[in-house]
Amino acid sequence: MVSRLPITVPPAGGEIAVSYLTRLATLHEMPFDVLWSQVGAARAKGNATRRLDGDLLACVASQPRARLDRAVVELRDPEPDWLALRHEPQRGCRRCDARHPGGPVLRLLPHHAYVCTRHRIWIGPPDQHDHPQPGLEDLPEVVAAQHRHLRLLARLGPAATYDAVLTGFLICAHRWNFTDIAFDGDAWLDWVRRAELLIPPGTETDTFSTSRLFAATYPDAVALAEVIGPLHWRRRAAGGPDDQRAFAAEIGHRLGLHDYHPALTKDPIAHWIEQDCHQPPSTPNTDYRSLRTFGGSSFVKPAKDSDNKRRLAAYWFAQKHRRGGDAMLHHRSLNPVVIRDWSHKKELFSGALITSSETSFETRRNLDADPRTEHTTDYLRPEPAPSPYLDTAVEPVDWPLRTEPRPPVGARPSFPNERPKHFFPRNRLRSAT
Numbered sequence: 001m002v003s004r005l006p007i008t009v010p011p012a013g014g015e016i017a018v019s020y021l022t023r024l025a026t027l028h029e030m031p032f033d034v035l036w037s038q039v040g041a042a043r044a045k046g047n048a049t050r051r052l053d054g055d056l057l058a059c060v061a062s063q064p065r066a067r068l069d070r071a072v073v074e075l076r077d078p079e080p081d082w083l084a085l086r087h088e089p090q091r092g093c094r095r096c097d098a099r100h101p102g103g104p105v106l107r108l109l110p111h112h113a114y115v116c117t118r119h120r121i122w123i124g125p126p127d128q129h130d131h132p133q134p135g136l137e138d139l140p141e142v143v144a145a146q147h148r149h150l151r152l153l154a155r156l157g158p159a160a161t162y163d164a165v166l167t168g169f170l171i172c173a174h175r176w177n178f179t180d181i182a183f184d185g186d187a188w189l190d191w192v193r194r195a196e197l198l199i200p201p202g203t204e205t206d207t208f209s210t211s212r213l214f215a216a217t218y219p220d221a222v223a224l225a226e227v228i229g230p231l232h233w234r235r236r237a238a239g240g241p242d243d244q245r246a247f248a249a250e251i252g253h254r255l256g257l258h259d260y261h262p263a264l265t266k267d268p269i270a271h272w273i274e275q276d277c278h279q280p281p282s283t284p285n286t287d288y289r290s291l292r293t294f295g296g297s298s299f300v301k302p303a304k305d306s307d308n309k310r311r312l313a314a315y316w317f318a319q320k321h322r323r324g325g326d327a328m329l330h331h332r333s334l335n336p337v338v339i340r341d342w343s344h345k346k347e348l349f350s351g352a353l354i355t356s357s358e359t360s361f362e363t364r365r366n367l368d369a370d371p372r373t374e375h376t377t378d379y380l381r382p383e384p385a386p387s388p389y390l391d392t393a394v395e396p397v398d399w400p401l402r403t404e405p406r407p408p409v410g411a412r413p414s415f416p417n418e419r420p421k422h423f424f425p426r427n428r429l430r431s432a433t
Helices: 017-027 032-039 054-061 065-071 140-156 158-178 187-198 210-228 231-237 241-255 268-276 306-319 325-329 332-338 349-355 361-367 371-376 388-392
Strands: 040-042 050-052 346-348 410-412
Touching (some): 017 032, 017 054, 032 050, 032 054, 140 158, 140 210, 158 210, 158 268, 158 332, 210 231, 210 325, 241 268, 306 325, 346 349
Parallel strands (some): 346 410
8 A cells, every 4th residue: 555745746857766766755754765665566476675666656756657757767668778878877967956856866877978068067977976066167168078979979879989988088098197298289288277177276185076087088088089989980090001190190180299109008099099999889887777776775876985085086186296097097987998898808907007008018029119118119000900890880880789798807906015106206297388
């Protein structure tokens, strides 16, 4: 027997069930568990585990079942493309959600949702739920990048766009770490400028978040995605020396680099040309539908010590001359392009990060390059890379289908005694005129 709630509040679009029920419970000053017992049904006879029942929720919340099916993620009918949605719920635009009473609104957003273009507010990848969302009034290029991102999505489809934008972020993050001298026009100068607006110097403890570092590099990640995603450019990257030079020239132009040539090490672009350009797009590690919490009374939350980790990252960001690449590379959203299905297995995640920015050991050995100058030695594949995928692919590209679970690739975090000690000399990072 269920009873109707006196306050009728509709769900927000794309809201997860736990968020909606929490808001209803708050508005009615009742425990969440009491409300859950009204809308949850046993999975099977004799099974104490409960799952959300759409008909019960419609009755208790006094909402049309059709409205719930459109808005509540777990009740979507027909089911959405789960791979096109993030597996981790997060807050949307704070101004858009202000009209929904009862507390924070947690939504399952698509991978391409980084900016609320209406209110010029950064949403970003899933991060801490309670961290303030920065406004973008002084960064119109970030808002414009969201429009470019949407146009790319319409042309390439969600699979290629997802892979291309994350790869763009990966390249930007590595370059932010490796750049020592930047000349006029270098995208690195824009990252520094945007980071100073988003995370003002001296306020890192309060304003730092990895999501804001993604905002600082977002326009350039999308610009790179416009070259990484299309099959035309992927085929040129996988082609012979002349095609590779044309691809490198276009990538260099997008990054503001004059006469750019891929290098054997400390260059994620060279790694992508050698190992990834001829492969299908990488897919998310998981999706919301596959999680054990789907349709239940809880959801995957950030780690309990996430704020301590944020403060530690803020400290190192300030100490390392405000280099944001390391924090971005360790963010969970980049894992699918740091460790791809075909990546070589590494015991430590730090080893996987290094591998994602250099060509293979076999390539370096065949070139007999001096290890001391590998980061300045040009990489150029002498022959086109064979690719059954590129031979038949057409746009828009579908999600690659896995016939078995993702192969384990290791890459555990380092233990404290395994972490190298770094020394960052003063004034190492500077611009050049």
